[in-house]
Amino acid sequence: MSATSYSGVLSQTKLLGSNLNCSTHRRFPTSCRLSERISTSRVFLSSCSSTSDKRNGMLGRSHHCNPIEKRNPVGQTFCSVGVCTHRGVDVESNSHATEERVGVLLLNLGGPDTLDDVQPFLFNLFADPDIIRLPRLFRFLQKPLAKLISVFRAPKSKEGYASIGGGSPLRKITDEQADALKIALEAKNMPVNVYVGMRYWFPFTEEAIQQIKRDRITRLVVLPLYPQFSISTTGSSIRVMQNIFREDAYLSRLPVSIIKSWYQREGYIKSMADLIEKELTIFSKPEEVMIFFSAHGVPVSYVENAGDPYKDQMEECIYLIMQELKARGTFNEHTLAFQSRVGPVQWLKPYTDEVLVELGQKGVKSLLAVPVSFVSEHIETLEEIDMEYKELALESGIENWGRVPALGCTSSFIMDLADAVIEALPSATAMSTSRNTSEAVDQDPMIYVIKMFFGSILAFVLLLSPKMLVAFRNKLF
Incomplete structure (x- = not known):
């Protein structure tokens, strides 16, 4: 795509007839495809096939992915509505005819394959x-x-x-989300390369960044698959990315826009409300069901000492979802608790396991669990919620149990992520390459x-x- 046509593409943030449909299949439960309005040939050209090479940790994709490992901080950041841009010097094009190559980097936790x-x-x-x-x-x-x-x-x-x-299904699901996002963006006349970077397992964030460099991407949007920002999730991945960018001449001049959080986006809120409404209809008396939001916890010290905004963002997220449900005529009671604590330190309260026991003692008979901080199924939804917490709830006197699935490749969710990428792209600027004083001492x-x-x-x-x-x-x- 030429530089002159680039600005015109950015203005097309809404394109009629570009809906995604998600099919449910036993083998590929979260696979997505374009609406029949898009031709079969285009779907074929846009679809992705992925193979993995465990020996070198590379994820081979037909048009994206490949990651490694290191670290880094940034210069001054300026954030608005969850989009964080870094002031610096824009990448200079060698020619006015330089081809624009847009990249999207999806960040996620990762999980063991075996x-x-x-x-x-x-x-x-x-x-x-x-x-x-x-x-x-x-x-x-x-x-x-x-x-x-x-x-x-x-x-x-x-x-x-x-x-x-x-093993964890997280990698497979994230790959499918990457494919779906690429198709959604192409349907909006925004051709991109989509990369997947996992923080703790293959393909690592570092590997994805090296592939971005090899592909000579000229503008990048970083999209963490965590709706709410936390130091321990989005913050950790961004720190790794900043370290690598700071030490590389090409990457340090690459215009980047980081979407730090997106829990307040209308598309996300409505997608969550859709899933909750659908699951409520399964109960014999939907109006009596308690909506139980279970979010991944963080240590209290992160919030009180390090200024982590996670707790505030989570509470606002729940408020927005419930407001959307009330606007649709759903007035169920709800509560929020935090799961997955580990170690002797105090974590955000109330704890999911303790609240489940209390609700049973109070006479709550029907409960709908909502894994609000996860957009993909993994061990904390499939094992911790579906098995451990369900068993605890039934033992505590709760008779009817339900669980909202993770968003996965839900059409409205993927389309909203595509809109978020398009909206963030014009604000991309180069990251600062400065090193702070404490890091200099460490060296x-x-x-x-x-x-x-x-x-x-x-x-x-x-x-x-x-x-x-x-x-x-x-x-x-």
């Missing part, structure tokens, strides 16, 4: 300083601690993954050696002290 992947996946998760936030003085303990936690947690986690088929060789020396001693004590080990295991596992 049971053998569970322990290394957990290590990657807990080695992330945005997941376990250690004081700066003790950050060399990050990897030894992550190793310890992952080894102890792996057996229990393997049982959970075994119960849902032996000092002498300080690094001193910290490594004392950190290794502390790690040795932690790993080998029987009392420490028993206490640690009892509290964290």
Whole structure:
């Protein structure tokens, strides 16, 4: 697409007749296709096939994907309605005829593909300083601690993954969402390359970024598949991306727009309301059903000490969904709780398991669980909610249980993501390449050696002290 035609394409944020339909199939439950209004040949040219090479961690896609690993902070950021742009120098085109190549990077958590992947996946998760936030003085303990936690947690986690088929479906579903988004954008006259970057498993965010560079993308929209922003999800992936961009001459000049959160978008809110309404009709007395929003939790310290906006955004998200339902004539009671806590620290309350018991004791008989922070099915919906929480609810006196499915490739949801990409694209600017003072100190060789020396001693004590080990295991596992 030429530079002169680019601005015209951006103005076409709405194109009639570009609806997506999602089909339900046993083998590909979230696969999407274009409406019959789009020709078969175009669907064929736009569709994606994906193959994986586990040996090098690359995800081969017909027109996107490929990722690696590193880190980074940004310069000053300016955010409006969930879109975050970075002030910097725009990429200079060598010629006025330079072809515009637009890329979209989808960010997600990732998950183990097989049971053998569970322990290394957990290590990657807990080695992330945005997941376990250690004081700066003790950050060399990050990897030894992550190793310890992952080894102890792996057996229990393997049982959970075994119960849902032996691995996480997250990668497959995210690939299908990427394909659907590409088709939706092309239906809106916006040809793009769509890339998938996982934070803790293949294809890694780093790998996707390297493929973006190889494809010579000239403008990029980063779209985390987390509706609400949290330091531990979107923030962690963006930090990795910023580190890589800062150290690369090409990437540091690439115009980028980051959609930091999108929980307040009308398309998302209406899509969630649609799913809730549909599931309510399954109950014999829909008006008596309690709508139970269960969101992934974060430690309280993230919110109180680090300024994480996750809790506020989640509460606003629930309010918007309920307002939409009320506008449609649905006035069911609702509540919000937080799941998936781990470790001895305090997490956001109320806790999902505790609330389920309380609701049963209060006489609630019908409950509809809504996994509000997840847009794809994975272990926390398929095992934690569908199995553990359902069993707990029934044991607590709740007689009728239902669960809203994750959005997946829901047509209205994918179309709204496409609109979000188009709206964000014009504000893309280059990331700052500055390094903050604390990072500069961390790079000092002498300080690094001193910290490594004392950190290794502390790690040795932690790993080998029987009392420490028993206490640690009892509290964290």
